[in-house]
Amino acid sequence: MLEPATTPAASNNEVVINTDHLKANLDKSCEPNTVNRWSVDDIVALFELPFSDLMYRAQTVHRENFDPNAVQVSTLLSIKTGGCSEDCGYCPQAARYHTEVENEPLMALDDVVAAAKEAKDNGASRFCMGAAWRGPKQRDLEPVLKMIEEVKALGLETCATLGMLKEGQAEQLKEAGLDYYNHNLDTAPEFYGEVITTRTYQDRLETLERVRSQNIHVCSGGIIGMGESRNQRAGLLAQLANMEQPPESVPINLLTQVEGTPLHGTEELDQLEFVRTIAAARITMPTSYVRLSAGRQGMSESTQALCFLAGANSIFYGEKLLTTGNPEADTDKQLFAKLGINKI
């Protein structure tokens, strides 16, 4: 088991983890995946284990690869909000759905940098900039490259989620200093068409290949609780786990239901099924950071604790995701203190 070196943070009494030794895990996850091939049935079998057996397996895999008490903390900022041309059935930012989201143009550089400084002061190690685009046009990308450069210069890891990338765009993002690109597969291929019709699964895989080809770390996961079956939840994990190099970061979002979107009113997912999904992600992608993403606001402390026990080791930190709410930073600080979790 890895025992991290801890050092007192300069600005407060929290313990900050020295993560150098964990970088070895990232290097490991960048190796070609020739060993673990997971069939959908294998993953369904994990979901079907008695809960305690599943948790034990997940926690064992987790401890073989990570410090079980360290959680990576990212802060999100919506740098361009609403008015999106796509039809993602879960998304409050799609122009075609009538939601309360107000369209806002691309933020000014100084405002983004100020938000990143605040995130850093609050203890985030990664800053993720999200834009409601199908994909960036060249005139959109240029100001974003400047944001990435300046956020990186603050000493933060940088992440962006801007939609589909065209040839040559991943190169520019890499050059600007981008560490991670988030682009989710969202769900299993066979359920995908029920949720999105304006771009294909293959489009998404191609963007991920562009990101990977530039040695930008891949952040890719999905949303559960959209009415998919357990087989389809397993199908999403199989897609991710069987990639030649599985994503370094795997966000598992619980659908945040927003009025006005087609998926509003979907039957709520049982929270223990969410925990099972986290556990199955941990077991099938042992060296990836598994992020407990959207949906935490509606979860009890106990459910979140079970997610950490199941192997989640990353969260979004700060009171807002892109347009919807997230727990207050102070609430998360208290939860981490209660659980003895240290921030990475």
Ligand code: SAM
């Ligand atoms: N427009 C870009 C794109 O779609 O790739 C980037 C931003 S988009 C909002 C990023 C991801 O947020 C989506 O792929 C989806 O997985 C997640 N997301 C969006 N709305 C959500 C919701 N209501 N609940 C949970 N996750 C959501």
Ligand code: DTB
């Ligand atoms: C991801 O997988 N989840 C984040 C991030 N990547 C960009 C987004 C969640 C969005 C939730 C809905 C909203 O706030 O608009």
Ligand code: SF4
């Ligand atoms: Fe647009 Fe992204 Fe929302 Fe889809 S998820 S509608 S691409 S902002």
